[in-house]
Amino acid sequence: MAEIIKMPKMSDTMTEGVIAAWLKKVGDNVKSGDILAEVETDKATMELENYDDGTLLYIGPKEGEAVAVDGILAIVGKPGEDFSALLNGGGAPTAPKAEAPKPAPAPAAEAPKPAAPVAPAAPANGKKATVVLMPKMSDTMTEGTIAAWLKKVGDKVKAGDILAEVETDKATMELENYEDGTLLYTGPKAGEAVAVDGILAIIGEEGADIQSLLGGQSGGAAPAPAGAPAPAAAAEEPAAPTGRILASPLAKSIAKEKGINLAQVKGSGDNGRIVQRDVEAFTPSQAAAPTTAPATAPNEYIAAAVPVAAPAAPVPKAAPAPAAAEGTYTDTPVSQMRKVIAKRLSESLFTAPHFYLTMEILMDKAMEVRTQLNTLSPVKLSFNDLVLKASAVALRQHPVVNSSWLGDKIRQNKVINIGVAVAVDEGLLVPVIRNADGKGLSQIATEVKELAGKAKSKKLQPAEWEGSTFTISNLGMFGIDEFTAIINPPDACILAVGGIKQTAVVKDGQLAIGNLMKVTLSCDHRVVDGATGAAFLQTLKALLEDPMRMLI
Secondary structure, three states: OOEEEEOOOOOOOOOEEEEEEEOOOOOOEEOOOOEEEEEEOOOOEEEEEOOOOEEEEEEOOOOOOEEEOOOEEEEEEOOOOOOHHHHOOOOOOOOOOOOOOEEOOOOOOOOOOOEOOEOOOEEEOOEEEEEEEOOOOOOOOOEEEEEEEOOOOOOEEOOOOEEEEEEOOOOEEEEEOOOOEEEEEEOOOOOOEEEOOOEEEEEEOOOOOOHHHHOOOOOOOOOOOOOOOOOOOOOOOOOOOOOOOOEOHHHHHHHHHHOOOHHHOOOOOHHHOEOHHHHHHOOHHHOOOOOOOOOOOOOOOOOOOOOOOOOOOOOOOOOOOOOOOOOOOOOOOOOHHHHHHHHHHHHHHHHOOEEEEEEEEEOHHHHHHHHHHHOOOOOOOOHHHHHHHHHHHHHHHOHHHHEEEOOOOEEEOOOOOEEEOEEEOOEEEOOEEOOHHHOOHHHHHHHHHHHHHHHHOOOOOHHHHOOOOEEEEEOHHHOOOOOOOOOOOOEOEEEEEEEEEEEEEEEOOEEEEEEEEEEEEEEEOOOOOHHHHHHHHHHHHHHHHOOHHHHO
8 A cells, every 4th residue: 555755853843854855766666774865954964764665656845845844755655556545635544654764974064955946937038048046055044155156157057957066054055957058147256145035047048138137237257148159167166077976965974084085986876876885885996097076165064052042133343444454364254154153142142141150169179089980980081071960960959040041931941951062173063961960970971072073073963962951161171261151042051161270279277279160150141040040159169079979
């Protein structure tokens, strides 16, 4: 009996998914375990796995189209089977398949290929042409930057050709063409940003009057005259590669990690597509003569720790920089990751009323206990592990601090999930230690090391950075004595941890040398009051100054 495959809910915040690519077509025989499609969610690009043997009878959405969770994606059954009743809401049983999709270990920046939205073709001088607009490639995207044009004005293009690489706030994506014709016009140059629904290009019949479609707009590459040979690419636009390598996002990610040239890998998927098993089974001895892979734009993967619930307040414009002599400075365009960090932290700082509480903690006993525990622990414990464990125990005693601001309500969380800020080349990621209050120091240390490694190698999964209820940022290892941190919404607090420093202290009325550490708690005054934050710090101080209390 034919069965429906529905759009699965692939993350806790997912409401719809976009078909990035169908890997099977109607009429194909499919088996359980086959990957039917790549689906772009609000967090990553996932593989849609088939769970029935049979024939792919029906495909609903086209590539680039969005489908709500539980919407119909496909139907698998016996060849020639009548499935119309399933589409018309008949009583035949349905099976919401693909409930457990396989996430890619590191969402590859170049994975999805969203459809380029097109304006309706309009006759111009009796010849038709179509406007290609900037697609909305993620739920938070407001603009995209042209990383590279892979086609130039005058080129003949077909549906399925990749026109350009577009850098969004999440990743670098491939802009796929859906019209046959000639590339008559390209607007933005490489490195320029374009708002969603802004004009990117025009494709149509040679000799079409593109000015009527542009509405008087100027700029961009000059249109190609009818019958003229394709002009040379502009200096700032790289030449298009002569061939495109078909590979799944997961295969690309693994190849990049292992330093494998995909041009040397033989694909076993449809139409020679390279899939995960091909890369994992590849050995250098299998490679033919060295080849040069087509140049692509650098990839960036953006992972925001948590969504910002509150609207942004106006941010005052910075004063213009004074004029500087040419050659005395270097301007670096702001990356999409930096744009997201700037936007979200600005929203936090200017919408959440921050206040700060600083306390000194004597770490002498903590240092002694750490030394003793490291002789027994299977993994080396850091001071940050002790702070994390003490914070988890203190949060259990002060649940108001473990709360979230959700705009119209305050949520007091019953679980203690502590985010740990990790610095990476592109910015900052915050993986989460879940149920930290119920874990031992060795388990915490193991998870922190594992997640930090994943963050730095871009292998974090959405479930590993979502859902923090409290955050810790530690700069002590960089020699910082104390600092204040910006709250990570929707958390109500973040703890900034400085380094341990030897200094003169008074012990039992006598001057002595002690090891002091300063911590600063940033609090959202909409949720946490001063006395509440101070009580939390007092408990944290007591636990770290006598750490055996939190180990019992």
